Amino acid sequence: MATELELKLMVQSEYLKSTSEFLDEICALSQSKTTSRQATLSLMNGYFDTENATLMQAGIALRIRAVNQQFIQTVKTRGSNRVGMHARGEWEWTIPSDQLDLSLLDEVPLPETLKDMAWSRDLVEVFRTDFERQVWLIQEQDTLMEVVCDLGKVTSPYGEDAIKELELELKAGDETGLYRFALTLAKQLPLQVSTVSKAQRGVRLKQSTIEFPNKPHSSATALELATYWYEVWLVYWEAMFFMKDDVLIQPIRHSMTQLSRCLPKEFAKRLELLDEAYQAVLYTDGDLISGFASLKETGIVMLEVGQWLNNASHDTTH
Structure with a gap:
């Protein structure tokens, strides 16, 4: 193996x-x-x-x-x-x-x-x-x-x-x-x-459903909540392109807001600026999904937050 x-x-x-x-x-x-x-x-x-x-x-x-x-x-x-x-x-x-x-x-x-x-x-x-x-x-x-x-x-x-x-x-x-x-x-x-x-x-394709992470328990730590909202963000982001439905930008933004409340201030600020970039796309006349796809900052923030969460999770288990 x-x-x-x-x-x-x-x-x-x-x-x-x-x-x-x-x-x-x-x-x-x-x-x-x-x-x-x-x-x-x-x-x-x-x-x-x-x-x-x-x-x-x-x-x-x-x-x-x-x-x-x-x-x-x-x-x-x-x-x-x-x-x-x-x-x-x-x-x-x-x-x-x-x-x-x-x-x-x-x-x-x-x-x-x-x-x-x-x-x-x-x-x-x-x-x-x-x-x-x-x-x-x-x-x-x-x-x-x-x-x-x-x-x-x-x-x-x-x-x-x-x-x-x-x-x-x-x-x-x-x-x-x-x-x-x-x-x-x-x-x-x-x-x-x-x-x-x-x-x-x-x-x-068969089930016609999007697979979400399990909701955390009411006693979940800030790190567990951050992990949950991060994964929800990723799921909704991918679903927006699979379903070709720009309305999903709203639950994307909601999950980012929830995630920012569980992260250090530096990441919360990055998510806030990213949300402002999404708002700017919403006020354009072009194809919204293409507009969201063109933003490099989405992937950068996803990777930086993901790495921080992985490191933090590793630290709590060792």
Whole structure:
């Protein structure tokens, strides 16, 4: 098993080319022999579950990926909770065809509800993802990361959803380097933090619902409340683009207000200024969603607050 730790960033269509060019430029100017542009991949993935989403409800994603005439079976778990990041257990096996080999799941510590394997009789391909993946290997100080730009779509009998995202996966070093490089990108291009996986996109097409974090208990600490409102902010932000509904800027602004009350003054001020920028967009005559998407400050503040919350959470558990 490997533990996958990554930051996922939303990229709107109009910024995809600029993002790729900027990453190419970083590679061209780097003094590191490790930093380089890798081969572009065309990836086809089938995700399997029961019609009742038994695996997804248990926090499991099961897929087969076809790449370079090879088939790879993968299991991912939700893993540990990391604010604004994806931290997941991951198991991968090369298999001879596009047929699942469920005997391999003996290596995976499945939840109790799945151990009898009764659900396996009802498995179907519930959705698929097809996308082109541009890949860069980036060495920044002590941090080695794989940066990928994915462009394609999720399809299912219930509809389709676009895939337009960057993923920064940690290969060596610690998450500070991930945040540092993500901030370098966000200061150059309007990118925002996303917590929605491709598997969640597929499930969302069927359920037509947005997945929110669990509400904190009435005795929650300021840090727990801050974490909750931060994640609500991210969920509403991504939902605004998925649903193409600029009305969602109102719950976005509300979650930012609630979040600011739980943070140090420096971050509260940053959120206040960001809210003023949103108000300015609301008074323009153009496409509001495009206007919100063009603001670099959103991604910068999301990353800086997310890093602070992760550090603060780490300090309270050690």
